[in-house]
Amino acid sequence: MDAHAHASVGHAELEIPYNVHPRPDTGLYNGKLGIWLFLASEVMLFGALFSSLILLRTGAEAWPRGYEFLNVKLATFNTFVLILSSVTVVMAWSHLRLGDLKKGRIYISATVLCALIFLTAKGFEYSHEFQEGRFPKTNNFLAIYFTMTGLHGLHILGGVIVFLYFLGPGAKMWAKEPERYTNRIEIAGLYWHFVDLVWIFLFPILYLM
Amino acid sequence: MSDPAAAVEPGVDVHVHAGIGDPNAHHHSPEQIRREMKVYLAVFAGLAVLTAVTVGAFFALKTFPVRIAIMVALIIASIKGFLVAAFFMHLLSEKKVIYGVLILTVIFFIFLMTLPVSHHANPFGS
Numbered sequence: 172m173d174a175h176a177h178a179s180v181g182h183a184e185l186e187i188p189y190n191v192h193p194r195p196d197t198g199l200y201n202g203k204l205g206i207w208l209f210l211a212s213e214v215m216l217f218g219a220l221f222s223s224l225i226l227l228r229t230g231a232e233a234w235p236r237g238y239e240f241l242n243v244k245l246a247t248f249n250t251f252v253l254i255l256s257s258v259t260v261v262m263a264w265s266h267l268r269l270g271d272l273k274k275g276r277i278y279i280s281a282t283v284l285c286a287l288i289f290l291t292a293k294g295f296e297y298s299h300e301f302q303e304g305r306f307p308k309t310n311n312f313l314a315i316y317f318t319m320t321g322l323h324g325l326h327i328l329g330g331v332i333v334f335l336y337f338l339g340p341g342a343k344m345w346a347k348e349p350e351r352y353t354n355r356i357e358i359a360g361l362y363w364h365f366v367d368l369v370w371i372f373l374f375p376i377l378y379l380m
Numbered sequence: 381m382s383d384p385a386a387a388v389e390p391g392v393d394v395h396v397h398a399g400i401g402d403p404n405a406h407h408h409s410p411e412q413i414r415r416e417m418k419v420y421l422a423v424f425a426g427l428a429v430l431t432a433v434t435v436g437a438f439f440a441l442k443t444f445p446v447r448i449a450i451m452v453a454l455i456i457a458s459i460k461g462f463l464v465a466a467f468f469m470h471l472l473s474e475k476k477v478i479y480g481v482l483i484l485t486v487i488f489f490i491f492l493m494t495l496p497v498s499h500h501a502n503p504f505g506s
Contacts, residue, residue, distance in 0.1 A: 198475040207478050211485040218492040226496035243435065250431050258424040261468050265417045269410055364468045371460045375453035379438045380446070 191350045206358040210365050217369050220319050224376070227311045235312045237378045240305070242296050246378045249292050250370065256285030257367045260360040267353040272345050279334050279356070282363070286331045293324055316377050323373060326366045333359050423467045430460050 188194075189201045197204055228234050237243075263278030300306075300313075307317040337356060344352040408416075434456045441449045466472045471482075 197477045199477065204477065207481050211481050214485050214489055215492070218489045222492045222495050225493065226499060229496055229500060238438075247431065247435050251428060254424060254427045254431065257427075257464060257468050258420055261420045262417060265413050265420070268408065268413050361469055364464050367468075368461055368464050371464065372457050375434055375438070375457050379434070379453055380450050 191348065191354060200354055202354060202358050203361075206361050210361065213365060217319075217322075220315070220322070221372075221376075224315050224319070227315060231311065235310065237312070237316070237380065240303070241316075241378050242299065243378050245292050245296055246374055249289050250374050252285050252289050252292070253367050253370050256282045256289070257364050259285065260356075260363050264353065264356050264360055267349070267356055270349070272342075272349075275356070276338060276342070279338055283331055283334050283338070286327050286334075290324060290327055290331075293320065319373055319377065323366065323369055326369070330359070330363050330366060333362070419467060423463050427460055427463055430456055430463075434460075 187201075191200060193199050194201065259278045259281040263275045263282065266274040266278060297317075305313055307314045337352075337359065341355070342352070344355070434453060437452050437456065438449055441452060471478075
């Protein structure tokens with residue numbers, strides 16, 4: 172056996188199975204099952220915080236109304252931005268499935284841009300709250316507000332890092348394994364939609380009630 | 381490269397649902413993918429309208445009891461959540477194993493949400 176053949180055998184031994192094509196028993200490629208299990212744990216993480224919010228609110232004699240001092244207009248704008256970013260992710264995935272990397276990357280870039288706009292607006296909101304002397308230690312409402320929106324913001328930041336990777340060094344995969352790259356965008360997108368889903372509930376609960 | 385369809389057992393469900401194809405099927409026709417893109421844009425428009433409705437309804441109901449405002453806001457948020465999960469996350473046509481994971485998650489989530497209720501119902505609580 173020559174050196175090239177040895178290398179091929181070695182490569183075949185190291186190859187992780189079901190990266191692209193579905194496993195016969197689950198009908199899914201492994202990354203997709205993995206992201207859903209991760210999202211299940213995320214549901215419990217945010218669920219614990221929502222549960223804490225209910226406990227604090229129902230146990231308090233008086234509870235501040237978010238809309239009286241939080242910036243509802245900016246939060247509504249942010250909701251639109253996040254919804255827009257969800258559609259740009261699925262459009263990116265669709266264009267990659269059509270074999271169009273250029274458009275796929277444009278839509279991924281649009282997603283990153285939306286995420287950065289969201290974080291910038293959130294930064295303005297936070298700085299306004301701090302200027303007004305409203306901190307997490309001020310009261311239970313602000314404690315849970317900063318905890319939940321802060322954790323959500325960290326998830327947005329995590330998504331930005333992942334998408335930037337796929338726009339940069341991660342995009343090299345397209346040349347050799349376009350289907351695998353497309354799958355990666357799909358599972359990053361599933362994470363992103365979950366982050367959007369969390370905000371869909373955070374927005375009315377914290378800002379409007 | 382092997383045929384992906386061959387990797388799926390005959391018993392595994394691969395079907396098309398309400399304009400959104402099975403997200404795990406790798407070889408959709410370009411026409412089908414373009415049809416799906418139109419559905420995504422329609423869902424986006426629906427979500428944008430519902431966001432405006434959430435804010436509008438809340439301020440319209442501001443004079444009503446808080447309980448009603450909360451209920452309306454949560455109903456609209458749930459519809460929006462359904463649209464995201466069903467169409468963007470393709471839960472209308474996913475595999476049974478994912479539904480299994482999600483059912484288990486929902487059971488634990490409901491348990492988490494009922495914890496505050498059980499706390500207030502506890503006659504021995506402080």
